[in-house]
Amino acid sequence: MEPLILKYGNIILRDRIPADLADHRRWLRTETAWLDWDAPWEGNDPPFISKYLERLEQQLHQPLPAIRPTLEICHADGAHIGMVNAYYIDGDRERLAVGIGLRESSYWGKGLGTQAFLLWLSYQFAATGRKRIYCQTWSGNTRMLKLAAKSHFSECERIRNLHEIQGQRYDALTFVLNQAVFWTMHPELHPGGTI
Ligand SMILES: CC(C)(COP(=O)(O)OP(=O)(O)OC[C@H]1O[C@@H](n2cnc3c(N)ncnc32)[C@H](O)[C@@H]1OP(=O)(O)O)[C@@H](O)C(=O)NCCC(=O)NCCS
Secondary structure, eight states: OOOOEEEETTEEEEOOOTTHHHHHHHHHHTSOGGGGTSSTTSOOOHHHHHHHHHHHHHHTTSOOOSSOSEEEEEETTSOEEEEEEEEEGGGOTTOEEEEEEEOOGGGTTSSHHHHHHHHHHHHHHHHHOOSEEEEEEETTOHHHHHHHHHTTOEEEEEEEEEEEETTEEEEEEEEEEEHHHHHHHOGGGSTTSOO
């Protein structure tokens, strides 16, 4: 299968290559600020990290799925800065959710997460044909909340006080985005050009 390369603004989304593994290793050992924001309640102990890296390595030797469940995020300047993913909420195939992690913290707050997220949404909407796509975060993740809101997601589920992070309680949040709304707001991202 042909490698996939998507571009929007200063962002490139592409399939994983072997050289990415060194960054993934670094993002779990030294450049780890993103872990304070991306599900900080999850324990990332050494056995978990080893298994995670082993799985990434194994996936490099497997055929690429027709619809990608993950892509790597690169800046147009060539830097490899994070990844996007897609998953079923609680394994429910009716509810496909997208996730994003700019794992290089020096790239935060420059509009790059917005570009990468919109590009990933356009790919998932076009490739899957789904009418709705979800995303999830927690009430303390201001950047992600703003990103979901400006991408026109609306809140559809809130579990109050589910997570305790550094002695404070936060809500678990699920948002939903309608495909028609997305293409109306971002016709430039539609595979057929403007709609
Ligand atoms: C969440 C994330 C993808 C956002 O990407 P980003 O490039 O940093 O954000 P952007 O520059 O595109 O800005 C998105 C919004 O957040 C706002 N924002 C950016 N930095 C902010 C800050 N320090 N405080 C408050 N708001 C901020 C922006 O103003 C923008 O909203 P606006 O356009 O309404 O003003 C990125 O910060 C990240 O990956 N963080 C770590 C991992 C994570 O939290 N992933 C999400 C898990 S659910």
